Amino acid sequence: MIWIAVLPTLVLLQLLLGAAISGLAPVLRMVVMVTIAVPIVVYGFMPVLHRLRVALLAxxxxQAR
Known part of the structure; x- marks a missing residue:
């Protein structure tokens, strides 16, 4: 479930920030990407996905009853 939120977020961030952070060392690029991506996924996408999952399971x- 988490990858439904993580992959699109990382792709979008790479498209938006790739040129701006291309001069950084790979480790620093990853730090920048993760620092931005984690809050977006945890506070933005996961609550929505969790509510959708609960509704789907309900x-x-x-229907099974």
Missing amino acids: RIGG
Whole structure:
């Protein structure tokens, strides 16, 4: 479930910031990307995905009865 949020976030950040941080060392590029991506995923996408998952499981569970 987490990769549904992580992969698109990293791709988008790479497209937006790739040229700006291309001069940094690879480790520093990763630090910048992770520092931006983690809060976006944890506070932005995961609550929404969790609510969708709960609704889906409730719908599936309700039909099984």
